[in-house]
Amino acid sequence: MDREVNDSLIREYTGHWTNFKKAFSDAFTDLAKEVTAKKELKDLCMKEGNIDTYITIFKKLSRLAGYDESEQGLLNMFKRGLPNGLAIRVIQNSSTIPDTLEGWIKEAWQQQLRYLQTHKFSKKGLSP
Numbered sequence: 001m002d003r004e005v006n007d008s009l010i011r012e013y014t015g016h017w018t019n020f021k022k023a024f025s026d027a028f029t030d031l032a033k034e035v036t037a038k039k040e041l042k043d044l045c046m047k048e049g050n051i052d053t054y055i056t057i058f059k060k061l062s063r064l065a066g067y068d069e070s071e072q073g074l075l076n077m078f079k080r081g082l083p084n085g086l087a088i089r090v091i092q093n094s095s096t097i098p099d100t101l102e103g104w105i106k107e108a109w110q111q112q113l114r115y116l117q118t119h120k121f122s123k124k125g126l127s128p
Contacts, residue, residue: 037064
């Protein structure tokens, strides 16, 4: 009988603790995540030529920040985080300059891939 009472109390305590942690997290943590994500997104820049990492982190932070992909400000943040040379290549080498975030992501990825392949052949002394 004592064991049943103990088990019941433990289940009840665990349930209350779980509910408290969720309520606390909902009330405070999500706000902090959004604010932090907005700041990190504003400061995010592509590093070491790694376009895949940049795109992945950018998309994750924009979701956490609560941005909609169609927001013009989000597109501007993405372009600002690209190296100048890559942004210029997107503008100069696209058949039409992208006007959406997804368009810029796709074109920046393609231009970076072209650059890396060209650079690879240049180092070998071969022509592309």
